[in-house]
Amino acid sequence: MSVAELEQPLLDVRNLRQYFDIKGGVLGRTVNHVKAVDGVDFQIYEGETVSIVGESGCGKSTTGRAILRLDDPTSGEIHFNGRDLAGLSKRQMRDVRKDLQVIFQDPFASLNPRQTVGRIIEEGMSILNSVPKEKRKERTIELLEQVGLNADVVDRYPHEFSGGQRQRIGIARTLAINPKLIVCDEAVSALDVSVQAQVLNLLKRLQREYNLTYLFISHDLGVVRHISDRIIVMYLGKIVEVADKKTLFENPKHPYTKALLSAIPEPTRKKQKERIVLQGDVPSPISPPSGCRFHTRCPLAQESCKVKEPELRRGEDGQLYACDVV
Amino acid sequence: MFVFIIRRMLQMIPVVLGVILVVFLIMQMVPGDPAVLLAGESATKEQVAQLREQLGLNQPLYMQYFEYVKNVATGDLGTSVRSGRPVAEEIFTRLPVTVELAFWSIIVTTVLGLLAGIISATKQYSISDISIMIVALLGVSLPNFWLGLMLILGFAVNFQIFPVSGWGSFMHVVLPAITLGTAGAAIVARMTRSSMLEVISQDYIRTAKAKGVKQTYIVYKHALKNALIPVITVVGLQFGALLGGTVLTESVFAINGLGRLIIDAIRMRDLPVVQGSILVVSILFVIVNMFVDIAYRLLNKRVDLN
Amino acid sequence: MTEQEKILDVKDLKTYFYVDDEEIPAVDGVDFSINKGETLGIVGESGCGKSITSLSVMQLVPNPPGKIVGGEINFKGENLLQKTEDELRKIRGNEISMIFQEPMTSLNPVYTVGEQIAEAIRIHQKKGRKEAFKQAVKMLELVGIPSPEERAKQEPHQLSGGMRQRVVIAMALACNPELLIADEPTTALDVTIQAQILDLLKELQKEFNSAIMFITHDLGVVADTCDKVVVMYAGKVVEHTDVDSLFESPKHPYTRGLLNSIPRIDEDQEELEAIDGNVPSPTNRPKGCAFAPRCPFAQEICHEKTPDLEEVDQVKARCWIYTDQWQGENPIEEGGEVANVGS
Numbered sequence: 004m005s006v007a008e009l010e011q012p013l014l015d016v017r018n019l020r021q022y023f024d025i026k027g028g029v030l031g032r033t034v035n036h037v038k039a040v041d042g043v044d045f046q047i048y049e050g051e052t053v054s055i056v057g058e059s060g061c062g063k064s065t066t067g068r069a070i071l072r073l074d075d076p077t078s079g080e081i082h083f084n085g086r087d088l089a090g091l092s093k094r095q096m097r098d099v100r101k102d103l104q105v106i107f108q109d110p111f112a113s114l115n116p117r118q119t120v121g122r123i124i125e126e127g128m129s130i131l132n133s134v135p136k137e138k139r140k141e142r143t144i145e146l147l148e149q150v151g152l153n154a155d156v157v158d159r160y161p162h163e164f165s166g167g168q169r170q171r172i173g174i175a176r177t178l179a180i181n182p183k184l185i186v187c188d189e190a191v192s193a194l195d196v197s198v199q200a201q202v203l204n205l206l207k208r209l210q211r212e213y214n215l216t217y218l219f220i221s222h223d224l225g226v227v228r229h230i231s232d233r234i235i236v237m238y239l240g241k242i243v244e245v246a247d248k249k250t251l252f253e254n255p256k257h258p259y260t261k262a263l264l265s266a267i268p269e270p271t272r273k274k275q276k277e278r279i280v281l282q283g284d285v286p287s288p289i290s291p292p293s294g295c296r297f298h299t300r301c302p303l304a305q306e307s308c309k310v311k312e313p314e315l316r317r318g319e320d321g322q323l324y325a326c327d328v329v
Numbered sequence: 330m331f332v333f334i335i336r337r338m339l340q341m342i343p344v345v346l347g348v349i350l351v352v353f354l355i356m357q358m359v360p361g362d363p364a365v366l367l368a369g370e371s372a373t374k375e376q377v378a379q380l381r382e383q384l385g386l387n388q389p390l391y392m393q394y395f396e397y398v399k400n401v402a403t404g405d406l407g408t409s410v411r412s413g414r415p416v417a418e419e420i421f422t423r424l425p426v427t428v429e430l431a432f433w434s435i436i437v438t439t440v441l442g443l444l445a446g447i448i449s450a451t452k453q454y455s456i457s458d459i460s461i462m463i464v465a466l467l468g469v470s471l472p473n474f475w476l477g478l479m480l481i482l483g484f485a486v487n488f489q490i491f492p493v494s495g496w497g498s499f500m501h502v503v504l505p506a507i508t509l510g511t512a513g514a515a516i517v518a519r520m521t522r523s524s525m526l527e528v529i530s531q532d533y534i535r536t537a538k539a540k541g542v543k544q545t546y547i548v549y550k551h552a553l554k555n556a557l558i559p560v561i562t563v564v565g566l567q568f569g570a571l572l573g574g575t576v577l578t579e580s581v582f583a584i585n586g587l588g589r590l591i592i593d594a595i596r597m598r599d600l601p602v603v604q605g606s607i608l609v610v611s612i613l614f615v616i617v618n619m620f621v622d623i624a625y626r627l628l629n630k631r632v633d634l635n
Numbered sequence: 636m637t638e639q640e641k642i643l644d645v646k647d648l649k650t651y652f653y654v655d656d657e658e659i660p661a662v663d664g665v666d667f668s669i670n671k672g673e674t675l676g677i678v679g680e681s682g683c684g685k686s687i688t689s690l691s692v693m694q695l696v697p698n699p700p701g702k703i704v705g706g707e708i709n710f711k712g713e714n715l716l717q718k719t720e721d722e723l724r725k726i727r728g729n730e731i732s733m734i735f736q737e738p739m740t741s742l743n744p745v746y747t748v749g750e751q752i753a754e755a756i757r758i759h760q761k762k763g764r765k766e767a768f769k770q771a772v773k774m775l776e777l778v779g780i781p782s783p784e785e786r787a788k789q790e791p792h793q794l795s796g797g798m799r800q801r802v803v804i805a806m807a808l809a810c811n812p813e814l815l816i817a818d819e820p821t822t823a824l825d826v827t828i829q830a831q832i833l834d835l836l837k838e839l840q841k842e843f844n845s846a847i848m849f850i851t852h853d854l855g856v857v858a859d860t861c862d863k864v865v866v867m868y869a870g871k872v873v874e875h876t877d878v879d880s881l882f883e884s885p886k887h888p889y890t891r892g893l894l895n896s897i898p899r900i901d902e903d904q905e906e907l908e909a910i911d912g913n914v915p916s917p918t919n920r921p922k923g924c925a926f927a928p929r930c931p932f933a934q935e936i937c938h939e940k941t942p943d944l945e946e947v948d949q950v951k952a953r954c955w956i957y958t959d960q961w962q963g964e965n966p967i968e969e970g971g972e973v974a975n976v977g978s
Contacts, residue, residue: 031336058825165913195680196852200896200909207906222825229898229907252900266830268859270897272882280834281827284795530697532740538695539735540728540755540806554745628745 011085012046013184013216014070019043019079021065025289038288039065041240043079044315047184052210052217054227056263057237060285063220066237067186070218071105072096084183101131104182106173108189113173114161120147120172121157127180134179146175149212150205167198171205178209186218191226203229224267228252236260239296240288242315246322256324259297295326303328333626337619348611349401353394356604363600366410401608407601411594416605419590424609426496427575427586430509433502434571437510438517439564445514446521446560451548453526461518468515473574477508477581494583505582509574513567520563524556531555558629565621569614641709642814642846643692644668648706650684650691652917653699659917661687661701663870666944669814669863674840674847676861676878678854678893682914683867685850689816692848693733694723710814729759732807736819738799742791748802749775749787755809774805779835797828804835811843818850833859854897858882866890869915869925871941876950886952889926891967924955932956932966 020043022036040062047053055063069076072088081088084102091099107113114123124143128134134142144154150171161169170190177185187206191199203226209215221227227234234251236244236259244257255261262279281300286292292299298308305328315323364381365372372380381387385396400406406416445465449458484504485493491504528534529552537551575588583589587606594602650662662684669675677685690696691703694715708715710731715723727733732755735741743751752771756762762770768787775783778801791799800820807815817836821829837860840847849861857864857878864881866874866889874887885891895908912929915921921928927937936955944953955961 027332058827167913195914196854197680197893197896197910198913200898200907201911203898204906204909223898224826225898225900228900229904248903262827264900266826267900268830268833268853268855269899269901270854270858270882270894271901272858272879278830278834280830282831284797284828285825532735532737533743535695536733536735536741536803536806537743537754538727539693539733541724541726541758542728542754543724551743551746555743 010048012082013049013084014047014218015080015082016043016045016066016070017080017082019066019069019081020077021062021069021074022077035289038240038291040069040076041291043237043240043242045235045242045245047216047218049183049216050210050214051232052219052230053233053235054219054221054231055235055237056221056224056227058222058263058285060239060288061237062240062288063222063237064188067105067188067218067220071103071186101133101180102183103186104177104180104184105186105188106170106177106190108192114169114176116161119158119160120152123161123172124157124176124179127176131180133181142179143175146178149178149209150175151201165198167194167202170194170202174202174205174209178213181213182215184216184218186220188220189222190219192221192223199226206230224264236263239285239291241296242323242325243297244322244324245315246318246320246324250320250322254320254322256318256322256329257297257326258301258303258329260324262300262302330626334623337622341615341619344615345612346398348615349398349608350394352604352608352611353397356600357390359600361598366598366600406605406608409594409602410599411597411602416601419602420587420605420609423585423587423590426584427572427579427588430502430505430575430578430584430586431568431571433506434509434574435513435564435568437506438513438567438571441510441514442517442564443521443560445518447525447548447553449518449522450525450529450556458522462522465515465518468511468518471511473508473512474577474581476511477505477578480504480508481581496582496584496586501582501584505578505584508581509571509578512574513564513571516567517560517563520560521556524559525552528552528556554628558625561621561625561628565618568617568621572610572614640670641668642671642711643848644707644709645688645692646707646709648688648691648708649704650687650696650701651704652701657918660870660920661917662691664706665867665870665872667865667872667875669846669848671813671846672840672844673863674849674861676849676851676857676864677867678851678857678864679867680852680893680914682869682917684870684917685852685867686818688867689733689818689848689850692816693727693731695733725759728755728807728812729810730812731814731816732810732812734800734803734807734815734817734820736822738796738803738823741803742799744791747788747790748794748799752787752802752806752809755806759810771805771809774809775802778802778805778808778839779831780805796824797831800824800828800832801835804832804839808839808843808845812845814848815840815845816848816850819852820849821856822851822853829856836860854894866893869920870917871925871953872944872951873926873953874951875944876952880948880950884948886947886950886957886967887926887954888930888932888956888967892929892931924953934962936960 019040021040022038024033025035025037026032027034043066055066057063068074070081076089079089083099086099088096088099121143124146125139128139128142143157147154147156152168152171161172164172191202194202206217207230210217219227219230228248231248233245233247235242236257238259244251244255244260251260252264255264262281265277265279279302283300286299294310295308295313298304301308308328311327313325313327315325318324364377364384364386368377368380385393388396404417406420408414409416409419412419445461449461452458481493481504484490491500495501534547534551537547542551575586576591579586579588580592587610591603591606594606645665645667648662648665649660652659652661665688667675677688679685687696692708694703696703703716742748749768749771752774753764753767756767756770757764772783772787775787780786780798780801786794794802821832824832833856836847851857861878863877865872866887868889874885874890876886881890885894892908892910896910898904898907910929915925923938923940924942927933930937934955942953942955942958944951945957947957956965956967
C-alpha cells in the first residue's frame with residue numbers, strides 16, 4: 004500500500020454527505036432527512052479494485068450514485084483525476100463521463116430494447132467520439148469477442164439474450180468508451196452463480212488488459228473477496244472499516260465486520276465457525292443512534308459508545324477502523 | 330392521518346378560489362351586457378347606467394372579482410333575473426333533489442360495477458366475463474339521454490312498472506338512477522376487473538391459499554379490499570361525470586333539480602343563476618374529491634409511509 | 636429408513652406449463668423423499684424447477700398455465716394428487732405449510748399481522764376470533780418479535796423485512812405442521828438478518844419436530860441448515876445426496892461446477908472455475924443429458940440419451956459416468972475437497 008499512497012489517487016472522496024429530504028406536516032415542508040451517506044472519506048488508486056460492502060441501507064449504492072453525480076451530493080468533495088466533480092455542471096460532467104462509467108445490477112433495464120447490440124456498443128463511441136467513425140464497426144466486434152460473445156450478435160436485440168449475456172453486452176458498451184474508473188453497482192448480484200463466476204472472471208481479465216480501476220459495490224462478501232484489492236465496510240452511512248483484502252477477511256477489526264463475516268454460511272462442511280448473530284434490525288437512517296451507530300447491536304458495546312462517535316484509526320496491519328473498544 | 334385531512338382541507342381553499350375565478354371569467358366572456366338584460370328592452374340609457382353603477386359593473390374587473398368572492402363567502406350568489414329571488418335560495422331548494430338522484434346513481438354505479446367486475450375477474454375468459462365486458466362497452470358508449478328515453482319506453486310506457494316522469498317516491502328514482510349510473514357502472518366494472526386480476530396474482534393471495542383459506546374468502550376478504558383502492562379513485566371521478574349527467578337526465582325525466590335549473594336559466598339568460606349553479610356544482614365536486622382522497626388514504630395506509 | 640418414516644415421497648412428478656400452444660416441462664420427472672423431522676435442501680439455479688416443485692407439492696401452481704401432468708405426491712402415505720380441493724385445503728396451512736421468498740409482498744397489506752396469523756388458526760383449529768388472536772400473539776413471541784402484543788396490531792408496512800419474515804414463519808408454524816416448505820426464505824434478507832432467521836428456523840424445527848423442505852440457490856445456506864440435498868438442473872434431479880457427501884464428494888459434474896463457481900470468503904482464488912455457457916431455456920432443452928453441452932466431460936452418449944437417477948456410493952446421481960456405458964476412466968476423483976479438484 005505504501006507505494007500506492009505516494010501517487011495521486013484516481014478518486015479521492017472527502018467528507019461526502021448525501022441527505023434526502025423527507026416532506027411532511029400540514030404545509031409539506033422538509034421535516035427531516037434520510038442521512039444515507041454521512042461523512043465518508045476514501046481513495047482509489049489507478050489499477051486497483053476497491054469494494055464497498057454493507058447491508059441494505061448502509062449507503063453503499065448512494066455513495067456510488069453520488070460519485071457518478073446521478074444524485075447531487077449534499078456536501079463533500081469528489082476529486083476524480085484531479086477535478087472536483089461535486090461542483091461541476093451537467094455539461095462539464097459530460098466530459099468526465101468518458102472516464103467514469105457504471106455497470107448496474109439489472110443489465111436488461113440499462114440496455115435500450117429497440118437498439119441492436121451493435122448500435123448499443125457503438126453509441127458510446129460516437130457520443131464521446133472515442134473511436135474514429137470508420138473504425139467503430141471493427142472495434143465493436145473486437146469488444147464483443149473480448150467479452151466472450153460471438154461477432155454475429157451485433158444485429159440482435161437485448162431481449163434475445165440471457166442475464167449473463169446481457170451483462171457482457173453492458174460491459175462491452177462500457178469498455179467501448181475506454182473509461183478509467185468503472186463503478187460496478189451490484190453488477191453480478193442478479194446472476195446465477197455459475198454465470199456470475201464467468202462474469203467475475205471476465206471483469207478480472209479485462210482489468211489486467213485495460214488497466215481498469217473498479218469501484219465494486221456489493222452485498223456479497225464472497226464476490227468482494229474474489230474481486231477486490233481493498234475493501235470498505237459501511238454501516239448506516241458511515242465507514243466502519245477499510246482494509247486490504249487479506250487483512251479484512253483474516254483479521255477483521257471492527258465488531259460489525261466480524262459479525263458480517265461470521266454471518267455468511269459457507270458452502271463447506273470443513274469448519275463450521277462460531278457465528279456471531281447480531282440482534283435486531285439496522286436502525287433507521289433518519290435518526291441514527293448517537294455515538295457509535297453500531298452500538299445498539301454491538302456485542303462489545305460500552306456506555307461510552309453511546310456518547311462518543313469513534314474516529315477512524317489505524318490498526319497494526321494498516322487497516323482503518325472506527326471503534327474505540329477493540 | 331389527522332395532519333393529512335387538515336392539509337387536504339387547506340388545499341381546497343385555492344382550488345375553490347380558482348373555480349370561482351374560472352366561473353367568473355367565463356361569465357364575463359358571455360356576449361351581451363348584463364345591465365341591459367336586467368333592465369329590460371324598454372329601459373332608457375340612464376336607467377341602464379344607473380343599474381350598472383348599482384351592480385358595480387363600472388368597477389375594474391379584479392374589483393368585481395373580489396366583490397364576487399366576498400359575496401359568495403357570505404352566501405350571497407346574487408339575485409335571479411327571472412324570478413327576482415336570491416340565487417342561493419333558488420339553488421338550495423333544488424339541490425336536495427339532485428343530491429338524492431346523484432346518491433342513488435352512484436349506488437347503481439358502485440354496486441353494479443363492483444359485482445360485474447368481481448364476477449368477470451374471478452371467471453376470467455369465461456362466457457360471463459366476456460358478456461359482462463361487452464355489456465360494459467355498450468354501457469360506456471350509449472348516450473344517457475337515449476338510454477333514459479329507452480327505459481321510459483320500456484318500463485314506464487310498455488310495462489308501466491315505473492312512473493314516466495316526476496319526483497317524489499322511490500319508484501320515481503329507479504329509472505333516472507339507472508340512466509345516470511350505467512355509464513359509471515360500466516367504467517367501474519372494467520376497473521374492478523383489471524384491479525382484481527392484478528391483486529389475485531399477488532404473492533399475498535398465494536400466501537392465503539397456502540394457509541388453506543377458502544376461495545370465496547380469498548376473493549372477498551383478501552383480494553377485494555386491496556382491489557378497491559384504485560376503484561375508489563374511479564368512483565370519485567365518476568361522480569363528476571354524474572353531476573354533469575344530471576342536466577340531461579333531469580330534463581328527460583322532468584325532475585325539478587339543479588340540472589334543470591341550469592338548463593332553464595341558460596335558456597332565459599338568467600346569468601346569476603347559471604353562475605351560482607355552476608359554482609355550487611363545482612364546489613360539490615371538489616368536496617367529493619376530498620372525501621375520495623381521504624377514503625383512499627384510509628384504505629391504502631402504505632401511502633402514509635413517509 | 637423404513638417406509639413409515641417417510642413423510643413426503645414424491646415420485647416422477649411432472650409439472651408442465653402451456654403457453655402459446657407450447658409445452659414447457661418446468662418439472663420433468665422429479666423423485667425425492669423427506670423423512671420425519673429432517674431438512675431436505677432443494678438447490679439449483681433459476682429455471683431449474685425447484686420453486687415449481689415446491690408449489691406442486693402444495694398444488695398451488697397457477698393453473699392455467701401450469702398443470703401437474705404426472706407422478707405421485709405421497710404425504711404420510713396418501714397421494715395428494717388424488718385429493719379433492721376441500722381435502723387439500725384442510726392440509727394446507729395445517730399439516731403442510733409454506734414460507735415464501737418475498738417478505739415484502741407475501742403478507743396482505745390491508746390486514747394486521749395478528750389477524751393474518753390468527754386466520755390460519757381459526758380455519759384449522761376452529762377457534763374463536765379472540766382466542767385465535769391470543770395464540771397469534773404467542774406465535775409472534777415464539778419467533779422472537781419484541782413486544783408481540785403491539786406488533787400483532789400493526790400492518791405489514793410498519794415492520795422491517797426481517798420482522799415480516801418472522802411473521803410469515805409464525806403464520807406457517809401456527810398450526811404445528813408436519814412439513815414446512817420454505818421457498819428461498821432468506822434470499823431477500825441481509826446476511827445478518829439471514830443468520831437470525833436460519834437460527835430461528837433450526838430452533839423451531841427442534842421444538843416442533845417438523846420436516847423442512849428448503850428451496851434455495853445458496854449452497855452456503857444448504858451447508859448450514861440441511862441434512863439431505865436434492866440438486867436440480869433443467870427440471871430434473873441430477874443428484875440426491877446427504878449434505879456431507881455433497882460437499883466432500885459431489886457426484887454430478889454440475890454439482891461440482893456449482894461448488895467451484897462460488898466465490899469463497901474463506902480462501903483466495905485467482906480465477907473461479909465457472910461453468911461454460913448458459914442454463915438452457917425450458918422451451919429448448921438439449922437432447923440427452925440437459926447438462927451435456929456445458930459439461931467438461933461429456934461423451935457421445937451424453938448428447939443422445941438421458942441417464943437415469945441411479946445409486947452411486949449410497950447416494951443418487953443422474954450421470955453416464957457411473958454407468959457401464961461410460962468410455963474410459965471416471966474423470967471425477969473420489970473424495971477430497973472439491974475446490975482442489977479444479978485446475
